Amino acid sequence: xxxxxxxxxATWSRKAAEEAETVAAIECSGHGKxxxxxxxxxxxxxxxxxxxxxxxxxxxxxxxxxxxxAGSGDPYFLEPFWTKHAASSGVLVSGWHRMGYxxxxxxxxxxxxxxxxxxxxxxxxxxxxxxxxxxxxxGSTQLLNAAVYALSPNHSSxxxxxxxxxxxxxxxxxxxxxxxxxxxxEGDTSSWINKTDSNYTFIxxxxxxxxxxxxxxxxxxxxxxxxxxxxxxxxxPHYTPIPSPADDDLMIFTISKLTGHAGSRxxxxxxxxxxxYEKMLTYLEMNTMGVSREAQLRALKLLDVVLxxxxxxxxxxxxxxxxxxxxxxxxETISKxxxxxxxxxxxxxxxxxxxxRDLSPAYAWLKCEREEDKNCYEILEAAGINGRQGSVxxxxxxxxxxxxxxxxxxxxxxxxxxxxxxxxx
Amino acid sequence: xxxxxxxxxATWSRKAAEEAETVAAIECSGHGKxxxxxxxxxxxxxxxxxxxxxxxxxxxxxxxxxxxxAGSGDPYFLEPFWTKHAASSGVLVSGWHRMGYxxxxxxxxxxxxxxxxxxxxxxxxxxxxxxxxxxxxxGSTQLLNAAVYALSPNHSSxxxxxxxxxxxxxxxxxxxxxxxxxxxxEGDTSSWINKTDSNYTFIxxxxxxxxxxxxxxxxxxxxxxxxxxxxxxxxxPHYTPIPSPADDDLMIFTISKLTGHAGSRxxxxxxxxxxxYEKMLTYLEMNTMGVSREAQLRALKLLDVVLxxxxxxxxxxxxxxxxxxxxxxxxETISKxxxxxxxxxxxxxxxxxxxxRDLSPAYAWLKCEREEDKNCYEILEAAGINGRQGSVxxxxxxxxxxxxxxxxxxxxxxxxxxxxxxxxx
Numbered sequence: 001x002x003x004x005x006x007x008x009x010a011t012w013s014r015k016a017a018e019e020a021e022t023v024a025a026i027e028c029s030g031h032g033k034x035x036x037x038x039x040x041x042x043x044x045x046x047x048x049x050x051x052x053x054x055x056x057x058x059x060x061x062x063x064x065x066x067x068x069x070a071g072s073g074d075p076y077f078l079e080p081f082w083t084k085h086a087a088s089s090g091v092l093v094s095g096w097h098r099m100g101y102x103x104x105x106x107x108x109x110x111x112x113x114x115x116x117x118x119x120x121x122x123x124x125x126x127x128x129x130x131x132x133x134x135x136x137x138x139g140s141t142q143l144l145n146a147a148v149y150a151l152s153p154n155h156s157s158x159x160x161x162x163x164x165x166x167x168x169x170x171x172x173x174x175x176x177x178x179x180x181x182x183x184x185x186e187g188d189t190s191s192w193i194n195k196t197d198s199n200y201t202f203i204x205x206x207x208x209x210x211x212x213x214x215x216x217x218x219x220x221x222x223x224x225x226x227x228x229x230x231x232x233x234x235x236x237p238h239y240t241p242i243p244s245p246a247d248d249d250l251m252i253f254t255i256s257k258l259t260g261h262a263g264s265r266x267x268x269x270x271x272x273x274x275x276x277y278e279k280m281l282t283y284l285e286m287n288t289m290g291v292s293r294e295a296q297l298r299a300l301k302l303l304d305v306v307l308x309x310x311x312x313x314x315x316x317x318x319x320x321x322x323x324x325x326x327x328x329x330x331x332e333t334i335s336k337x338x339x340x341x342x343x344x345x346x347x348x349x350x351x352x353x354x355x356x357r358d359l360s361p362a363y364a365w366l367k368c369e370r371e372e373d374k375n376c377y378e379i380l381e382a383a384g385i386n387g388r389q390g391s392v393x394x395x396x397x398x399x400x401x402x403x404x405x406x407x408x409x410x411x412x413x414x415x416x417x418x419x420x421x422x423x424x425x
Numbered sequence: 426x427x428x429x430x431x432x433x434x435a436t437w438s439r440k441a442a443e444e445a446e447t448v449a450a451i452e453c454s455g456h457g458k459x460x461x462x463x464x465x466x467x468x469x470x471x472x473x474x475x476x477x478x479x480x481x482x483x484x485x486x487x488x489x490x491x492x493x494x495a496g497s498g499d500p501y502f503l504e505p506f507w508t509k510h511a512a513s514s515g516v517l518v519s520g521w522h523r524m525g526y527x528x529x530x531x532x533x534x535x536x537x538x539x540x541x542x543x544x545x546x547x548x549x550x551x552x553x554x555x556x557x558x559x560x561x562x563x564g565s566t567q568l569l570n571a572a573v574y575a576l577s578p579n580h581s582s583x584x585x586x587x588x589x590x591x592x593x594x595x596x597x598x599x600x601x602x603x604x605x606x607x608x609x610x611e612g613d614t615s616s617w618i619n620k621t622d623s624n625y626t627f628i629x630x631x632x633x634x635x636x637x638x639x640x641x642x643x644x645x646x647x648x649x650x651x652x653x654x655x656x657x658x659x660x661x662p663h664y665t666p667i668p669s670p671a672d673d674d675l676m677i678f679t680i681s682k683l684t685g686h687a688g689s690r691x692x693x694x695x696x697x698x699x700x701x702y703e704k705m706l707t708y709l710e711m712n713t714m715g716v717s718r719e720a721q722l723r724a725l726k727l728l729d730v731v732l733x734x735x736x737x738x739x740x741x742x743x744x745x746x747x748x749x750x751x752x753x754x755x756x757e758t759i760s761k762x763x764x765x766x767x768x769x770x771x772x773x774x775x776x777x778x779x780x781x782r783d784l785s786p787a788y789a790w791l792k793c794e795r796e797e798d799k800n801c802y803e804i805l806e807a808a809g810i811n812g813r814q815g816s817v818x819x820x821x822x823x824x825x826x827x828x829x830x831x832x833x834x835x836x837x838x839x840x841x842x843x844x845x846x847x848x849x850x
Contacts, residue, residue, distance in 0.1 A: 010435060010442045012449070012511035017438035020517035024437070035523055036516070037537050037722050049529040074525035082520035086437035089520025091461070092445035093723055095507035095730070096514075098460055098688045100499035104474040112462050138563055138690075138713035145712065154604075170711075177711045179579075179606045263523040263718035265563075286595075286602045287570065287712070288563035293688035294719035297462050298518055305520070 016092055024086070031409055032059035033079075051409040067384040068414040069406060073211075073362065076407040077326075078260025081318050082302075088309070091301040098293040108290020109136050116303040117268055121245070123312065125351050126235050128247045132270050133277035135284060136291045140233055140254035140267035143280070144205075145174050146287070147250055147269060150279035151203050151227040152182040160186040163205040164220050166212050166365070166393035168231070171205040188394065189220040196223045206248075207231040209240045212393050212401040213343045214361030216240065233257045238319035239362045241350035249273060257362070257405075259302045259315070264295045316352065323360030326404050329415055330364055337422040341367045364402040376400045383421040385414060441517055449511070456834055457484035458504075476834040492809040493839040494831060498636075498787065501832040502751075503685025506743050507727075513734070516726040523718040533715020534561050541728040542693055546670070548737065550776050551660050553672045557695050558702035560709060561716045565658055565679035565692035568705070569630075570599050571712070572675055572694065575704035576628050576652045577607040585611040588630040589645050591637050591790070591818035593656065596630040613819065614645040621648045631673075632656040634665045637818050637826040638768045639786030641665065658682045663744035664787045666775035674698060682787070682830075684727045684740070689720045741777065748785030751829050754840055755789055762847040766792045789827040801825045808846040810839060 010017055019036060026034035028048035038046035050059035053066035082089050103110055114134055121127040137143035152159040161175045165188050175185040186192070189204060196202050206228050208217040219228045230248035234240060234257055254267035271277040284290055306315050334340050343365040350357045366387070368376035375397050377389040390399030404411065435442055444461060451459035453473035463471035475484035478491035507514050528535055539559055546552040562568035577584040586600045590613050600610040611617070614629060621627050631653050633642045644653050655673035659665060659682055679692035696702040709715055731740050759765050768790040775782045791812070793801035800822050802814040815824030829836065 008439075008443055010439070011446065013442035013445050013515055013517075014433075014435070015512045016515035016517040017435045017442040018433050020438050020519055021436065024519060033521070037523075037535050037725050039529065040537060072526060074527075076524060079521050079524055082524075085520055087440045090438055090441035090517055092438075092441040092515055092517045093719075094445055094449060094515050095510055095727065096458070096504050098462075099501060099504055099507075099685050101497060101687045102499075104464065110462050112465060138717065141711075142713045149602075174711050177574075177707070178603065181604045181606055260524050262526045265713055265715070265717045282602070286566075286599050288567045288690055290690070292563065292690045292717040292720040294518075294723050295717040298719050300462050302520065 029060040068417045070387045070402040075260035075405045110296045113300045128245045137267045139265040140252045143269045146280045146283040147229045150276045159183040159201040161203045162189045164189045166395035168211045202226045204228045209234040212363045213365040237316040237352045241348035242352045266295045266299045324358040333418045366400045384417045454485040493842045495812045495827040500685035500830045535721045538725045553670045562692045564690040565677045568677045568694045571705045571708040572654045575701045584608040584626040586628045587614045589614045591820035593636045627651045629653045634659040637788045638790040662741040662777045666773035667777045691720045691724045749783040758843045809842045
């Protein structure tokens with residue numbers, strides 16, 4: 001076909017653009033995606049990777065006896081936002097893009113991306129960055145451990161690392177795995193209230209909103225020898241009211257729960273104390289020599305859409321609307337049964353939306369109310385629903401975490417299975 | 426301008442393609458680069474980032490009283506290869522590319538990239554991958570530490586980590602920084618010959634070719650309780666003859682010294698023992714939840730050019746020819762003086778090029794021959810040459826490492842400064 005355009009014509013970038021569009025044109029019936037680095041078929045074309053419970057070369061076949069995936073927190077609910085913004089969110093990485101170890105200022109940190117993050121927090125009003133330092137990590141995962149190292153005293157009694165159940169298990173497993181002479185995991189904060197011996201440094205993980213239950217939380221322990229690591233992964237208008245900007249000494253954020261790009265492994269920490277900041281920089285140098293330049297470039301492009309789109313609130317409106325809708329549907333289903341209950345969250349004024357907002361947590365913290373239902377996970381599993389056991393979060397197994405941030409397919413299957421389960425009782 | 430083409434036309438990818446080409450068209454006089462995420466000027470265009478000793482908005486101004494940068498191992502010498510292969514090496518990352526935590530097989534590892542790495546090693550003949558396991562890391566940096574953790578016994582006497590001077594300092598600094606109860610850094614292998622108490626596990630770092638001196642090396646310690654981590658970063662035809670494929674129990678490679686993309690933070694380890702492999706996977710999960718999807722996609726694209734270009738040996742020929750040329754020029758300069766000498770390397774048959782090849786090490790390991798020149802670094806520094814002190818590599822300060830793998834500008838300035846220095850004596 002002959003095409004005439006009075007416009008710019010691609011030269012060397014044509015091949016990359018064509019490859020990307022060819023893969024994007026593989027539709028997978030809306031129940032899967034084809035990726036540039038996907039399964040390559042005989043004809044050397046990437047094929048569809050289907051959502052759970054869908055199969056076939058174009059993902060059109062539904063497997064009716066398949067369990068709902070409500071396990072991991074893959075934030076696929078934001079995918080439709082990015083397919084809608086295809087033109088503004090794509091980024092072409094040239095073969096020679098930033099081959100060296102550092103940016104032109106000798107650091108591992110893109111200054112432009114840092115500026116964008118500061119602008120973003122100012123716009124959303126969820127964190128104060130003024131007068132603070134920012135470091136980047138390969139996901140918040142890396143930063144959680146970097147923070148534990150940075151807050152631990154060297155060559156002294158090991159710091160005691162604690163958290164309040166129910167809590168995200170990585171705090172414990174990571175601290176135990178790295179097994180440093182400088183710190184050790186010492187269980188739940190409840191064991192240490194009024195017992196924070198001043199000969200020890202305590203490092204308290206505080207997750208607000210909390211994973212798994214979505215509650216806004218605060219430090220439990222008190223004292224000059226208590227430092228806290230504030231995991232703010234879910235402190236976005238997607239999931240929670242923003243009563244005021246967070247101003248903690250050490251806050252950790254991740255792009256995973258903001259734009260939905262868990263696979264990019266990009267997070268950032270906002271740090272008040274300069275010495276702690278320097279120790280975190282040392283950790284990042286020793287561990288990975290900073291964060292992949294490709295991940296930083298992509299984060300920049302995604303934040304460009306978030307910050308400079310036609311509608312400044314668009315991604316937040318999209319995320320909030322999707323999540324409130326899901327919570328409403330879930331609540332309606334669960335309310336039909338006395339056997340199950342959901343966590344109680346209170347609506348609250350949100351400074352971002354400038355009104356009291358509806359509930360929209362990332363996870364359901366479901367409880368099997370009957371005393372004899374000691375393993376709620378198994379009850380759900382038997383009904384074709386895969387969540388995560390309460391014990392994973394150091395809580396009672398009357399509880400199960402159900403992920404609400406996965407794809408619409410996953411959520412729809414979850415609701416169907418729950419409706420069937422609830423109807424039985 | 427009206428353009429008519431009988432070809433495919435970009436739709437949503439046009440913006441990304443145009444942005445990439447616009448930035449690429451900023452020429453920076455051949456003494457710098459403009460990047461998509463570069464310094465943004467008032468007109469909102471990224472500007473030139475100049476090579477060392479060049480300045481001005483287009484990097485055209487040479488600073489004659491500026492020191493040669495022969496310090497860090499940024500592999501910029503490969504940049505011209507990628508600008509030449511602009512069309513085949515660019516990759517367009519869509520906004521929705523791989524948002525989830527895992528690939529479709531539930532792992533953090535792209536199977537297609539893994540296949541490419543196996544093909545690459547088979548083609549180059551520098552490592553045996555058959556019957557072995559491969560893990561990916563955020564640069565070899567992360568894998569070095571993952572390997573130390575994986576080889577250390579748990580809940581037993583800490584493993585003793587050792588290396589043979591001169592050695593890459595990260596082995597020591599990283600092991601000391603993480604300060605695990607499971608291992609400790611115990612200095613040079615020379616202190617442990619015939620003293621490897623079988624109550625302890627020894628972990629020996631072996632770098633071959635060695636950084637800084639380019640020599641092919643082997644384990645020094647012997648015994649069933651000695652495990653080795655073989656850092657094979659430089660075991661490519663760029664820098665060394667390949668006498669035979671490496672078949673060590675644990676080998677670490679990095680894209681940094683293969684394609685020159687240090688900033689991507691992508692490395693891989695080839696592991697014989699399944700239990701060690703599983704422990705390294707656990708480390709990678711606990712530390713960063715795998716490697717950025719963007720970095721993996723880009724590595725795939727770059728390896729596609731390496732493997733499937735018109736000329737199968739092209740990148741190796743390019744790298745070898747650049748590096749032999751640099752070594753010849755350096756040798757010619759240094760041979761004019763008795764005050765300085767270079768490491769002695771022997772030409773050897775290379776199974777890749779199928780002939781005895783010339784020398785082309787990544788670094789010069791320069792020695793100040795006079796006894797009184799106890800700080801060779803300062804002598805060079807006074808002559809406007811910034812290398813790295815011998816003591817950084819746990820060697821005598823009569824030695825200095827000079828990086829030969831930086832940009833042509835850096836190398837040319839280095840040779841000029843050396844010629845002036847040598848002419849003085």
